[in-house]
Each structure stands twice: as C-alpha cells, then as structure tokens.
Amino acid sequence: MSSVLSPPGLRAATSFLCLAMAVQALPRGLWRSEDSFTRQACFVSAHDEQRLLTENASSSESMTVEACAASCSSYQYFGLEYGRECYCGNSYPEAAVSVADSECSFSCSGDSTQTCGAGNRIEIYRNNNWTPRTPAALEVPYLGCFKDEGSRVLPNNLLAADDMTAEKCAQHCSSYAFFGVEYGRECWCSNNAPEPSLAAPEADCSFPCAGNDTQICGASGRINVWGALVAPVESPDEVDNFNWLGCFTDNVGSRSLLGPVFHAEDMTLEKCAANCADYGYFGVEYGTQCFCGNRLRETAEEVDQAECAMPCGGDNANVCGDANRLTVYVSKDCRVDPDRPTSVGSFQYQSCRTDSVSSRALLVSNEERVLRADDMTVEKCAEFCDGYPYFGVEYGSQCFCGDQLSNTSQEAPEEECAYLCKGNPLQLCGAADRLNVYAVATAPDS
Numbered sequence: 117m118s119s120v121l122s123p124p125g126l127r128a129a130t131s132f133l134c135l136a137m138a139v140q141a142l143p144r145g146l147w148r149s150e151d152s153f154t155r156q157a158c159f160v161s162a163h164d165e166q167r168l169l170t171e172n173a174s175s176s177e178s179m180t181v182e183a184c185a186a187s188c189s190s191y192q193y194f195g196l197e198y199g200r201e202c203y204c205g206n207s208y209p210e211a212a213v214s215v216a217d218s219e220c221s222f223s224c225s226g227d228s229t230q231t232c233g234a235g236n237r238i239e240i241y242r243n244n245n246w247t248p249r250t251p252a253a254l255e256v257p258y259l260g261c262f263k264d265e266g267s268r269v270l271p272n273n274l275l276a277a278d279d280m281t282a283e284k285c286a287q288h289c290s291s292y293a294f295f296g297v298e299y300g301r302e303c304w305c306s307n308n309a310p311e312p313s314l315a316a317p318e319a320d321c322s323f324p325c326a327g328n329d330t331q332i333c334g335a336s337g338r339i340n341v342w343g344a345l346v347a348p349v350e351s352p353d354e355v356d357n358f359n360w361l362g363c364f365t366d367n368v369g370s371r372s373l374l375g376p377v378f379h380a381e382d383m384t385l386e387k388c389a390a391n392c393a394d395y396g397y398f399g400v401e402y403g404t405q406c407f408c409g410n411r412l413r414e415t416a417e418e419v420d421q422a423e424c425a426m427p428c429g430g431d432n433a434n435v436c437g438d439a440n441r442l443t444v445y446v447s448k449d450c451r452v453d454p455d456r457p458t459s460v461g462s463f464q465y466q467s468c469r470t471d472s473v474s475s476r477a478l479l480v481s482n483e484e485r486v487l488r489a490d491d492m493t494v495e496k497c498a499e500f501c502d503g504y505p506y507f508g509v510e511y512g513s514q515c516f517c518g519d520q521l522s523n524t525s526q527e528a529p530e531e532e533c534a535y536l537c538k539g540n541p542l543q544l545c546g547a548a549d550r551l552n553v554y555a556v557a558t559a560p561d562s
Contacts, residue, residue, distance in 0.1 A: 294343035372416035373409030382430030477525035478518025
C-alpha cells in the first residue's frame with residue numbers, strides 16, 4: 117500500500133521543494149553566505165574613465181572569490197572581473213553604476229560554480245573583517261591628509277624607502293618642523309606648514325606604509341602630515357661682518373657665487389663667514405655647502421625666504437639654504453672691488469682661460485713650471501715666471517709659467533676668474549680650472 121502524507125508532512129515536503137527550486141533559480145554565487153565578506157552588487161567596471169577599485173590588481177587562472185578576498189584582506193572592498201581579475205580598494209565612487217546581477221556572468225577561472233564579474237563588469241564584495249588603517253599616533257600632532265599635486269606641500273629632503281613608516285620619516289625629518297608620508301614609501305620634510313586650502317578627505321590617504329601595513333602612508337598625490345618637531349629655523353640678520361641678503365636660486369651649471377667652495381658636514385653660518393672673510397658675499401646651500409664671491413651673478417633670482425629651509429649641518433637652529441637654494445649674506449664693509457692688474461712689469465693682462473690638471477694651458481717644454489703659495493699675488497707670479505713669455509694665476513694660490521699658450525685652453529667669461537689672491541684680496545687669481553693669463557708685450561699669439 118502506498119503511503120499517504122498527512123497534511124503537516126505534505127506542507128513540509130512542499131516547502132523543501134520550493135526552497136530547492138528557489139536556490140536553483142538564483143544566479144551562481146549569490147546564494148553563498150560567508151561571514152568574512154558580503155557581496156555588494158554587479159557594477160560597470162569604471163566611472164569617469166577610472167576603475168572603481170584601483171589597488172593591488174592581480175590576475176590568475178585559478179581565481180576564486182576566496183582567493184581574491186585573501187589577496188585584498190587588508191582592504192575594505194575587493195572585486196572580481198573578467199573571470200580571473202581581482203582588484204582591491206578602501207572605497208569606490210558613490211556614483212558607480214550598478215547593473216543587473218545577470219551581467220556578472222563569467223565563471224571564476226578557479227571555480228566554475230562561482231561568478232567573477234564579466235567584461236567591463238566587476239562584482240564587488242565588502243570585507244567584514246576590515247579595520248580602517250589610521251595615521252600613526254606619534255608624539256607630535258597629526259595635521260591631516262593633504263593634496264600634493266604640482267608644487268610639493270613639503271618640498272625638502274625626500275627619502276624613499278621600502279621599509280617606510282611614520283616613525284622612520286619622523287626621524288629622517290627630525291631637524292624640520294613638519295614631515296609627511298606619501299605613496300606608501302616616500303617621506304618629505306619642511307619648515308613650513310601645508311596650506312589649509314590643500315586639506316583632503318582622510319579617506320584619500322589610503323596607501324599602507326611599506327614598512328608597516330597597519331599604518332597609512334598617504335596615496336598617489338596625497339600626503340599625511342605631522343608637525344612640529346622643532347621650532348621653525350630662521351636666518352639671522354647678521355653673521356660676523358655680514359648682513360643677511362636673501363634666498364636665491366643656484367644650480368651646478370650656473371653658480372650664483374663664483375668664488376671658492378667649501379664643504380663641511382658640521383657647516384654653520386659662522387664657519388662659512390670665516391672662510392669667506394675676504395670676499396664681499398657668502399652663501400650657504402644644502403645644509404653643508406659654502407660659497408664665496410665678490411658679486412652675486414645676475415642669473416641668481418631672489419625667491420621666497422621659505423624656499424631656503426634646510427638647517428645647517430652643524431647648527432639646526434639656523435638655515436643653510438636648500439637644494440638649489442642659496443642663503444646669501446653680504447659684507448658690511450664698503451669694499452673696493454678686486455681687480456686684475458692690466459700690466460705687471462713687462463707682462464700685459466690677456467684674459468681668463470680654461471685650464472685642467474689633465475691639459476694645462478701653460479707649460480714649459482711640455483712640463484709644468486708651477487709655484488704654490490699661501491701669499492700668492494700677481495706680482496709674485498710675474499717674478500717667478502720672469503724670462504718666460506706667459507704666466508697665469510689660478511685657484512687663488514697657484515702660479516704657472518709657459519713658453520706657449522696651449523690651443524686646448526679656451527677663453528672664458530671674466531666673471532669665472534673670481535678667486536681672490538691669497539696674498540692680496542684686492543687682486544684676482546683665477547678660480548678652479550680657470551687661469552688669469554698674462555703675456556709679455558712681444559709674446560706670440562697662440
């Protein structure tokens with residue numbers, strides 16, 4: 117005899133059958149329930165020509181929802197596209213266009229029972245275990261996330277490192293008032309606070325720090341900023357016998373001061389002033405460099421004082437220029453400009469010439485005849501080279517004689533022969549690789 121279901125049993129069997137049919141009718145993947153992530157929707161992959169999720173993109177022939185979730189475990193959202201592509205991000209545009217779930221129809225390359233978006237369609241999930249990263253809590257105040265596009269918000273002393281953290285950047289910028297981290301691995305410093313108008317939403321700073329993925333280190337065109345580690349440093353109005361003049365441009369190819377150059381890791385304004393005591397100007401640059409000169413070249417452009425922001429290597433309470441920026445001081449004395457004598461005995465001044473160790477402008481029988489003296493003057497060199505048709509003074513303390521002027525030596529601008537003679541600060545004695553050349557009146561042309 118066939119069994120007959122009672123009314124309660126019939127209702128139960130009918131409910132089970134309806135549930136099974138409903139599950140079969142759902143698109144693949146939508147019936148799955150996971151505690152660790154929740155499906156959001158199927159979206160058009162891009163908005164305003166930008167991907168909805170832009171971080172940590174990957175592609176695999178064994179892609180699954182779980183694999184993408186694992187790859188994006190440190191992000192709030194992950195998305196699957198084209199069956200094998202995975203994208204991460206902490207946000208996606210509110211204006212993102214959602215479409216019918218049926219448009220995310222590509223099987224995942226690693227599990228055909230799951231869907232992984234489609235062409236130009238991305239299936240986005242939310243990571244339920246995500247904890248927002250926050251900027252590191254340091255002893256100095258956190259100022260916020262700022263736009264860093266075009267001119268740098270913090271322009272000084274870049275450090276890029278694959279173990280970057282906020283603490284590492286703080287240490288690197290310890291002599292500056294402000295520091296910031298950007299793009300996950302960049303550190304920038306400044307003595308000037310970022311403009312309030314450049315403030316950006318905190319969500320814009322979303323890149324994990326390369327050295328600590330629990331910290332945020334800015335983003336592309338976004339920087340997390342802290343300050344202030346020390347009081348802003350300034351340029352004193354006076355240093356010994358010099359007055360502050362301003363902050364000026366400088367570069368290797370066109371120096372603003374053409375006199376002697378000194379380098380010292382413990383550079384101070386006083387140290388540079390002492391080295392340039394016989395000159396009309398001195399300038400400090402990049403924290404450790406000192407330049408002397410008797411005039412500031414026209415190529416030097418005065419810029420905002422804030423652009424000279426690098427502390428001196430030996431005194432972080434004072435500014436010593438910056439990269440391609442020169443803090444300039446001018447002598448208080450009414451100095452007589454140094455010059456080169458037009459004639460010395462039987463010698464007449466010719467010109468400023470190029471010279472080098474490997475190719476001397478002046479030689480005697482193809483050998484050097486040279487005198488080096490800390491009391492060098494034009495007269496001293498003329499006396500040393502008496503009997504030769506040429507002599508030249510170089511580097512403030514060097515004297516060369518010659519029986520001819522080498523054709524490898526080229527005439528140089530007079531301003532490039534700018535070193536004072538060691539024995540007479542009113543005379544010029546060439547420069548580095550520059551020679552003031554004198555010749556007897558009857559000397560043959562080169």
